Amino acid sequence: MSAFTRRALLSATMVMPVAALAQTPTPTGAYLYIIWPNEGEKIKGGFWCRFGLRNMGVARAGDRTPNTGHHHLLVDVDAPLDPNEPIPSDKNHLHFGGGQTEVRLELPPGEHTLQLVLGDADHKLFKPPVISRKIHITVLAAPEQAAAPPTGRARAESPPTPAPR
Numbered sequence: 389m390s391a392f393t394r395r396a397l398l399s400a401t402m403v404m405p406v407a408a409l410a411q412t413p414t415p416t417g418a419y420l421y422i423i424w425p426n427e428g429e430k431i432k433g434g435f436w437c438r439f440g441l442r443n444m445g446v447a448r449a450g451d452r453t454p455n456t457g458h459h460h461l462l463v464d465v466d467a468p469l470d471p472n473e474p475i476p477s478d479k480n481h482l483h484f485g486g487g488q489t490e491v492r493l494e495l496p497p498g499e500h501t502l503q504l505v506l507g508d509a510d511h512k513l514f515k516p517p518v519i520s521r522k523i524h525i526t527v528l529a530a531p532e533q534a535a536a537p538p539t540g541r542a543r544a545e546s547p548p549t550p551a552p553r
């Protein structure tokens with residue numbers, strides 16, 4: 389490959405859409421992470437997922453204070469996010485525009501992934517993106533409901549007494 393061709397290819401890949409320039413710059417040292425659960429955690433039932441952020445502040449959606457953003461939790465998301473568009477809002481892309489730093493999750497039994505993404509005032513990615521490691525968890529099936537009594541002596545059930553009016 390000639391030097392000219394290489395240079396032409398390089399400059400072609402450097403061309404960026406104008407909208408990308410509108411992204412909010414990421415401050416030095418920004419670090420987003422999931423405090424809990426841990427990678428590989430096996431969880432029974434509902435749980436609290438807690439969000440950690442270093443060297444930036446948490447604000448409400450729409451707040452343009454420099455070096456702040458709000459959390460987004462991606463549940464079972466594999467598709468990459470478009471840096472030029474707001475982060476989608478659906479059951480797999482949860483927004484915390486009130487500045488929340490934790491959420492109670494009830495996920496169906498099975499394997500799931502969780503990943504945090506910080507969004508700016510307009511729900512868009514910072515540049516470069518402030519995004520956590522993706523963790524893998526397993527939600528265990530709930531234990532069997534009200535099995536037979538532990539002893540063999542089944543008690544005769546009396547009909548319920550009507551409540552006094």
Ligand SMILES: [Cu+2]
Nearest residue numbers: 483484507511
């Ligand atoms: Cu948002």
